[in-house]
Amino acid sequence: MNILVLAGGISTERDVSFATGKNVYEAIKKLGHKAIIIDPFMGYDGDIKGIFDADTDWSKEIEAVKEGNPDINAVKAMRDPKYKGFFGPNVIKLCHEADVVFIALHGENGENGRIQAFFDLEGIIYTGTDTTSSAICLNKGIAKEIMAYNGISTPKGIHIYKGNDTSNTIGYPCVVKSCCGGSSVGVTIVNDEKGYQKALDEGFRYDNEVIIEEYVKGREFSVGVLEGKALPVIEIIPKTGFYDYKNKYQAGATVEICPAQIDENKTKEMQMYAERAFKALRLRDYARMDFMMSQESGKLYCLEANTLPGMTVTSLIPQEAAAAGIGFEELIEKLINMAVARKNSQC
Numbered sequence: 001m002n003i004l005v006l007a008g009g010i011s012t013e014r015d016v017s018f019a020t021g022k023n024v025y026e027a028i029k030k031l032g033h034k035a036i037i038i039d040p041f042m043g044y045d046g047d048i049k050g051i052f053d054a055d056t057d058w059s060k061e062i063e064a065v066k067e068g069n070p071d072i073n074a075v076k077a078m079r080d081p082k083y084k085g086f087f088g089p090n091v092i093k094l095c096h097e098a099d100v101v102f103i104a105l106h107g108e109n110g111e112n113g114r115i116q117a118f119f120d121l122e123g124i125i126y127t128g129t130d131t132t133s134s135a136i137c138l139n140k141g142i143a144k145e146i147m148a149y150n151g152i153s154t155p156k157g158i159h160i161y162k163g164n165d166t167s168n169t170i171g172y173p174c175v176v177k178s179c180c181g182g183s184s185v186g187v188t189i190v191n192d193e194k195g196y197q198k199a200l201d202e203g204f205r206y207d208n209e210v211i212i213e214e215y216v217k218g219r220e221f222s223v224g225v226l227e228g229k230a231l232p233v234i235e236i237i238p239k240t241g242f243y244d245y246k247n248k249y250q251a252g253a254t255v256e257i258c259p260a261q262i263d264e265n266k267t268k269e270m271q272m273y274a275e276r277a278f279k280a281l282r283l284r285d286y287a288r289m290d291f292m293m294s295q296e297s298g299k300l301y302c303l304e305a306n307t308l309p310g311m312t313v314t315s316l317i318p319q320e321a322a323a324a325g326i327g328f329e330e331l332i333e334k335l336i337n338m339a340v341a342r343k344n345s346q347c
Contacts, residue, residue, distance in 0.1 A: 002052040004098035008039030011107030019312040021104035027332040043088020150280040157213035173215040178207035218295035223274035224317035230271035231320035234258035
């Protein structure tokens with residue numbers, strides 16, 4: 001098959017997306033498919049005839065994820081100003097020529113449903129969840145409301161809009177985070193009023209809406225869900241601080257234990273909530289749910305759902321799949337086959 005991997009984009013998770021795309025691309029090549037990687041924003045300003053057959057290593061220029069998130073304004077300035085929309089040159093043509101588009105994007109204009117909506121209208125087959133579920137899950141406020149309605153425990157929280165009343169009614173300590181961010185960009189743990197104001201400024205750098213949540217002190221876990229079925233639970237233990245952008249993507253910054261060393265009943269409970277969230281949020285193919293277990297009470301709290309989980313060398317869902325006996329290449333093949341099955345059902 002000819003498979004186009006979309007990676008990069010213009011979200012704060014651009015570098016992470018490239019790392020995911022590189023791993024996915026290399027797995028696809030090992031599986032015997034023809035593949036290319038394209039940044040949907042920058043596009044490919046060259047001859048695309050026979051591009052899938054070209055003897056080119058499309059991943060060799062991709063670097064490891066840096067400690068800080070990228071300067072998106074600088075990225076935008078790199079593109080020829082004659083291209084006005086999101087998609088760069090030849091991207092749409094290449095999407096139509098591919099048998100499957102593997103979406104390796106993260107964050108805005110990758111996980112918010114807009115690209116998925118365009119692909120649905122164009123009849124382009126792609127991996128991962130659909131338009132509606134993507135839009136719901138990237139908005140953490142809406143996702144929290146749906147989870148709570150479906151009996152899935154989530155930390156108490158409020159929404160604050162830029163320019164409106166920003167007083168904290170949750171109390172301290174609390175967590176301030178951008179409503180539609182990812183990779184813990186725009187997330188701050190706050191202990192007092194002074195820190196709260198700084199955290200609001202940071203959150204509003206990335207979004208016009210932020211969420212203020214009660215801080216749950218305890219152990220952090222994640223549960224991947226593949227085709228509606230929960231994978232083994234993984235525990236996340238940052239060596240310093242919390243599971244922020246740096247700790248997520250710098251090798252050796254975090255200890256990850258899979259399967260997590262917890263009581264079997266807690267494991268089953270967490271997997272049950274992950275599967276319930278997957279269903280309630282109308283997800284498909286694969287996703288990852290993040291959890292906290294209260295140190296004080298042992299209660300589980302679902303923090304959020306990730307609709308396009310990372311596939312970097314430090315990412316969680318590949319580790320969980322491996323613990324279930326599913327190698328990385330097999331995992332990628334499964335995701336491609338799910339997309340192909342949808343294509344065949346539409347014929």
